[in-house]
Amino acid sequence: MSFVSQFKSLASEKTRDLRHRSVIRTALRSYEVVRDKRKAAFQSWESARQAAAETKWEAINHLDTHLESLVSKLESRGTKVHWASNSAQAREIISQILRDKKARSIIKSKAMTSEEIHLNHALEKEGFTVVESDLGEFIVQLRHEPPYHIVFPSMHLTRGEIKDLFQKELGDAPSDSPEELTMVARRVMRQKYIQADVGFTGGNFAIAETGMISITENEGNARLTAALPKTMVTLMGIEKVLPRFSDLALFLPMLATAGAGQPMTCYNTMYSGPRQPGECDGPEEWHVILLDNRRTELLADAEQRDSLHCIRCGACLNVCPIFRNVGGHTYGTTYSGPVGAVITPHLRGLQDWKHLSNASSLCGACTEACPVKIDLHHHLLQNRRNASASEPAFFEKLAYKIFAIVANEPAFWSLAKKIGWLTQPLQSLVKGSALDPAKAWTKTRDLPPQPLESFKDWWKNRQ
């Protein structure tokens, strides 16, 4: 099945699923309340957004110098930095590290980049044990499915479903209380941290000035992942840089506010190296892998370059009427929602993924929600334009050509009107069926009846 037909069939299934709709609505309603409260606590959220956008602009438009500074600082403190142009290279670098270290078990904290390169699957195929430590990621890993949302991976599940899952997979689920279920995961994970050979993390920000990688999390799982195993591996997109250490004073509270309606995420931790002389714990080795994976192609498109400003807060997903109805899995992409619809055509091919840019009401809620002011809904339009320019749809072009001829010639126009009047009653007989030429539109919509008297006739009769 092509990506577009898969999207369409899943979308029509999910939009009819009332249970799904109510779970998502409940989850996002509580988010909206706290997010608005936190935004209101800012003295000026708008000025903060503008400054954040300008800071990311500066970072992305001088990406080469910032990356060089970041890497030389990281290396000067003993960190091993690797560069990967694509997923296969990144997977190979990570596998090689694990083989060198004779590692068996890997504890992972949440990283969307690892979803992007399908890391777990590759490592498991090689015989490594991979455990996701973020609770939501752990839950979807047990279900053998990708995260539903980039920030809230298991938001599509109810506590009852999670209880049944834990009962089946872990044989331990005392009740369906979120508290007790969380404690089950805590118990399972504790020993895994201590026994793991390698800790794997993503990164939220990379500071060019000081050579640090900042990780944002609520659970403490990334803190433990970066503290206990002897080897630490961090995979991060090249676009994550910020110029200065002090920029975090703005970005950390903004990420927390836009992403989850928190004043600050519970743990914001900056790592600048493996265990240093005089320190009592931490990994002996730290490997940082910088991933391109076609981000440089997005960079080359100056019009849409600002989509690399994305800090993956998920705010645009949360407000998107399409996301809220079709759900996260329907997209079939690592990054879903408006930002996913914008960047996926660049990362995975315009013709295969242009349908995501069409699945939009262009309401602009995403652009308004974005803390770094990415012009998301205009980029959706640009993707549509680029897609039809590079591969015009034959029938669409033909239809517009015919329309132009008819609309330019009054005689043709009035003939078309007459045909419309005459065939109108037939339309209601075939509406939405295979015989209806406008089926794609009329399947779920009514065609307004064509009035017997047109405006032109009405005007003429009045004179």
Next chain:
Amino acid sequence: MKNTGNILSEREKILGRIREALKISAPLPGSHGEVATHAHAESPASHAREWLPSVGASSVEQFDLFAKNAADLKADFQLFSSRDELSAALKKISAAEKWSRIASHDGELSNFASASLGLPVLLTDKGYDVQEMEKCDAGISECDALIAQTGGVVVTSRSAGGRALSVLPPHHIVIARREQLVPDLPAAFALLQQKYAPDFPSMISFITGPSRTGDIERILVLGAHGPKKLTVLCF
């Protein structure tokens, strides 16, 4: 050596693609398509203090704000007028939770706090057994700053007994002095830069409340992987 060659060339390839891409300038945000000609003289985020949540001018206001924020985060904050009061309060917590052993690190305040309890102490400074730390009832550490704006604390691998002490035991106790309160996040970053640059500790962590998750139906649960309780004792 072949491997090294590949790594270097991948770096050069990626940087090459970046430089090629950046030959065309992108419009500045909010400029409606106007192409930028020069970068800002000062950093765009340098006025962050004026946009972030306000903190009040006096230290009394800032302590009140810290207390309010800490309470919202479900952290326990207690302010004392003397060390002795602090150690009495610590003993009370220890008795209530029936601690039998604690983890801590070498430091003026942390030594004073753990000595006042008279319990077996696992010190992290010279290395430690992780399984042993896992069995401790509480981790007692110092910190680099308390932040009024967030109700959180800043710890580092150098000032707070390493990376695990503040996350592995189920209860994290922070011992701080009043002077360690800073008004806001920009002040906390300035303080860290002044104190450590360029030789930063390998880990700097902004801890804002006890460990938490909302991954099950977005309902808040404390103690997901890190400590279930965070107590800040300040004098």
